Amino acid sequence: MAKHYALASYADGGDWRETEHLYVPRRDTRLRLQSLMALGYTASEVAAATGLSPSHVCNLRTDVVHTTVHVFTADAVASAFRDRWDKLATGPQANRQRSKARRLGYLLPLEWEPGDVDTDDTTEMFLSDPSSPETTENPEVLDYVAIAEAIAGRRVTLTRAELSHAIVTLQDMGVGVHETAERLHTYTRLVNRYRARARQDAA
Incomplete structure (x- = not known):
């Protein structure tokens, strides 16, 4: 053939x-x-x-x-x-x-x-696990400007590592799961998954 x-x-x-x-x-x-x-x-x-x-x-x-x-x-x-x-x-x-x-x-x-x-x-x-080596970007190359814009509610493209950073930052700011999902234009299951991973990493 x-x-x-x-x-x-x-x-x-x-x-x-x-x-x-x-x-x-x-x-x-x-x-x-x-x-x-x-x-x-x-x-x-x-x-x-x-x-x-x-x-x-x-x-x-x-x-x-x-x-x-x-x-x-x-x-x-x-x-x-x-x-x-x-x-x-x-x-x-x-x-x-x-x-x-x-x-x-x-x-x-x-x-x-x-x-x-x-x-x-x-x-x-x-x-795969979002924090595994295959799917986690080098934190040194995070675009903090894009992360700040996303946290402000603007629709921007984030890498998985940047999205995780934004979710954790909003959590530290006391922002709830649903508002975080709305700001980042994603859904609550993803927010909960990254939050759970952050808790495991901090344990």
Whole structure:
């Protein structure tokens, strides 16, 4: 079989990777799309981020009959997920999407369990310990300006280490879990997870 190439933007910064298959198992793509809905993202918003049509997004999210998806589609969904996995949607339909996703039993990313998705560079990022060497940035390269802006409630992009620093700082300031999540444009489960890690480190 001829070899094909897929854009692995979520795994290696946009380099082309070689693959023997044009199609890969659909399960991981479906789970990522369901988690994006649980975060409040609409099919139209995901479509704009992936280059797919809204109807295609809905089909990929709900179809359990077909078992494979094209590698380009899988890569596009994984890339969109990587950019949004720790950010609650804020659009006008976000709350409605989150409520619908809860009724359908869709999981937030941090509710995934090992084995829910195939292990690769993407899933390890979300399933591993946030303080492990693989996922913790060097504290010397923290962007304290970005952290300060995030603490003030501005929407900025933070690394995992910077997000952890912001959460702990707000906790030290006496800010509650829900307000912290609102300020950092994330969700309470993530705030609680980083707070728990900080308590363990301090013990």
